[in-house]
Amino acid sequence: MKKYILSRVLFALPTIIGVFIVVFFVVRLIPGDPASAMLGPKATTAQIEQYREHHGLNEPVYVQFGVAFKKFIKGDLGQSLSWYRPARDVIMERLPRSAELAFFGVLFGTIAALIFGVIAAVYRGRWPDLLLTSFATLGMSLPMFYIGLWILVIFAMKLKIIPVISTLGGGVSYWQSLLGPVLALALSESALLTRTTRSSMLEVLNEDYIRTARSKGLTERIVLFKHALGNALIPIVTVVGYSLATVFGGAIVLETVFARNGVGKLLVDAIHVRDYPLVQGTTIVIAILIVLINIVTDIVYGVVDPRIRVTGEER
Amino acid sequence: MKSQKDCNQDYNGRPMTEHKLAAAGKRAPLLEIRDLRIRFPIRGGASVHAVNGIDLDLYPGESLGVVGESGCGKSVTFSSVMRLVASPPAIIEGDIFFEGRNIMEMTTREMRKIRGKKITMIFQEPMTSLNPVMKIGYQIMETLLLHEKISKKAAAERALELFKLVEIPDAEGRLWCYPHQLSGGLRQRVMIAMALACSPKILLADEPTTALDVTIQAQVLDLLKRLQRETSMSIVMITHDLGVIAELSKRVAVFYAGRVLEEALTPEIFRNPLHPYTVGLLSCIPKIRTEQERLYVIEGNIPDPTNLPTGCPFHPRCKIATEKCRREEPLKRRYSENHYVACHYPGKITGKITV
Numbered sequence A: 001m002k003k004y005i006l007s008r009v010l011f012a013l014p015t016i017i018g019v020f021i022v023v024f025f026v027v028r029l030i031p032g033d034p035a036s037a038m039l040g041p042k043a044t045t046a047q048i049e050q051y052r053e054h055h056g057l058n059e060p061v062y063v064q065f066g067v068a069f070k071k072f073i074k075g076d077l078g079q080s081l082s083w084y085r086p087a088r089d090v091i092m093e094r095l096p097r098s099a100e101l102a103f104f105g106v107l108f109g110t111i112a113a114l115i116f117g118v119i120a121a122v123y124r125g126r127w128p129d130l131l132l133t134s135f136a137t138l139g140m141s142l143p144m145f146y147i148g149l150w151i152l153v154i155f156a157m158k159l160k161i162i163p164v165i166s167t168l169g170g171g172v173s174y175w176q177s178l179l180g181p182v183l184a185l186a187l188s189e190s191a192l193l194t195r196t197t198r199s200s201m202l203e204v205l206n207e208d209y210i211r212t213a214r215s216k217g218l219t220e221r222i223v224l225f226k227h228a229l230g231n232a233l234i235p236i237v238t239v240v241g242y243s244l245a246t247v248f249g250g251a252i253v254l255e256t257v258f259a260r261n262g263v264g265k266l267l268v269d270a271i272h273v274r275d276y277p278l279v280q281g282t283t284i285v286i287a288i289l290i291v292l293i294n295i296v297t298d299i300v301y302g303v304v305d306p307r308i309r310v311t312g313e314e315r
Numbered sequence B: 001m002k003s004q005k006d007c008n009q010d011y012n013g014r015p016m017t018e019h020k021l022a023a024a025g026k027r028a029p030l031l032e033i034r035d036l037r038i039r040f041p042i043r044g045g046a047s048v049h050a051v052n053g054i055d056l057d058l059y060p061g062e063s064l065g066v067v068g069e070s071g072c073g074k075s076v077t078f079s080s081v082m083r084l085v086a087s088p089p090a091i092i093e094g095d096i097f098f099e100g101r102n103i104m105e106m107t108t109r110e111m112r113k114i115r116g117k118k119i120t121m122i123f124q125e126p127m128t129s130l131n132p133v134m135k136i137g138y139q140i141m142e143t144l145l146l147h148e149k150i151s152k153k154a155a156a157e158r159a160l161e162l163f164k165l166v167e168i169p170d171a172e173g174r175l176w177c178y179p180h181q182l183s184g185g186l187r188q189r190v191m192i193a194m195a196l197a198c199s200p201k202i203l204l205a206d207e208p209t210t211a212l213d214v215t216i217q218a219q220v221l222d223l224l225k226r227l228q229r230e231t232s233m234s235i236v237m238i239t240h241d242l243g244v245i246a247e248l249s250k251r252v253a254v255f256y257a258g259r260v261l262e263e264a265l266t267p268e269i270f271r272n273p274l275h276p277y278t279v280g281l282l283s284c285i286p287k288i289r290t291e292q293e294r295l296y297v298i299e300g301n302i303p304d305p306t307n308l309p310t311g312c313p314f315h316p317r318c319k320i321a322t323e324k325c326r327r328e329e330p331l332k333r334r335y336s337e338n339h340y341v342a343c344h345y346p347g348k349i350t351g352k353i354t355v
């Protein structure tokens, strides 16, 4: 098992280095100059020149790359251009805000989707199924920011139970600041998963071992949630892993909609001011997280399905 | 069509129970299936008529064999005894009495107390009948913990005993395996162990050996034979194979197109088959020689269950069918002590069998 994880991590390294290289050059392709973006329209040519010199922006790109890459190998993401702090510190400070949003969003989205999916499968073709699958289709087709905006309109402006701006402090509790974006994320994550759960359950419910479970005298609840869902989870895990990996995309949008200071908003802001190290750093941190999530998904796969348990493990 | 009144009487007009009591040596049947009819509606308003009026009794401690070609309604009939046929979509009519109580009228809750405890079933497909993500020991313990008030530890011990009872080699080591780590034969043994867990009154064995290869088949049959000798439960052995019946069952019911065509003690059926279909089935067994060897072969296929023939369901394939057979459905009647047949011309085709 340890060996397996180690090999997965080693295989992930080229991916991460590849992401670093691509991001390094792509941010530099964006038109505009960090120095003038940073210093504003009133800056003199001399000030801009000095800024460029100080941050090494006057070196040829390959030299800049060499410097940045060497630092990256050592775990240093460089000095932010728009903050007086290392990019890594800024990112680490913001990361928990995004992580909690992603975690609770996917958690509640998954729980809701499992329940909805099982109900839809059991009542296949009848009204609960039609209702839930229509909602799921709607959730899949609406963009995340649109769902977010509607939640703002309903919960912040009509019901006034959450703030319009979800930053902590100013009489806003932790949970209040989370409610809006988590709800938006959960709704939109549960859409695809509800459909996956439904179809996976429908398939499993026709299996012979479900008949065996019923023939034992088990209650329908145990048959459904223990025997059927236990097996239906196998494709579901893939989709949950996929949503976890893509959730950061959603977080970027939702943090902007809800004005929440997470890495998503940090990335968007950093792009605006051409803060190259911060853009690179944020992207690379997200890439590493996605790789880790994929590894964890594969491990969970083995827990859920004993048939594909990682080889090398003793019985 | 029989009237309602007929259902509670035998074919000679006497009350069913009294007559059957006599037949079975004064014992009341454990399970009585009365005029069971099951159909599955399909598109276009038609239905698959899977079971078309089955009457059958099972006595305590008896081993009943059920033979018939594929699709003649064996699995559906006995699954409905466990109420495992989902209705809707299926339309189920008739009565099934277990220990005198009508299963069809029981609540789901009452039914759950019977399933897995008093009546158990093992299925045709050992490879897929166990939950692939649960350890097999746990799957057996689950039944025990559900129906008997015992601790987890006691259940685990009992599961191990059951594994030994069904002769699973290296029982301790196998208890915490997953199904995919076991061969088909072993999985069927696990299914049997599971079915025996709560010492049921009735074991419904639905072609337990069909999916296994020949040597394993023999082993599993031996096991069932031993269990039948050593326990007092009634066993219904469902099979295509008259050879299996000859070995395991005291009495046979021959199914065809969702009906029972002939019912008799096993030696009697081999010695003196009355229904042309039974004669045909017997002459299909290569080891057994009939007098008209190879003369009597059943041609054609089983009737389409969405469009059953009028009259006798077997008449399109019957060599001696007459106009009467095409018009009038023969009812199952008594021919001799312990021998019943549904044919207008019973015994007209004889198949003197020497085993």
Ligand SMILES: Nc1ncnc2c1ncn2[C@@H]1O[C@H](COP(=O)(O)OP(=O)(O)OP(=O)(O)O)[C@@H](O)[C@H]1O
Pocket (backbone or CB within 6 Å): B040, B048, B049, B050, B068, B069, B070, B071, B072, B073, B074, B075, B076, B077, B124, B240, B305
């Ligand atoms: N759920 C269902 N929906 C529609 N038709 C069904 C269903 N279950 C069974 N049938 C039909 O009922 C008929 C009887 O099926 P059944 O499984 O009882 O046959 P069988 O005698 O057990 O055959 P085999 O020897 O192949 O197991 C078949 O024609 C089958 O297609």
Ligand SMILES: [Mg+2]
Pocket (backbone or CB within 6 Å): B074, B075, B076, B124, B206, B207
């Ligand atoms: Mg069958």
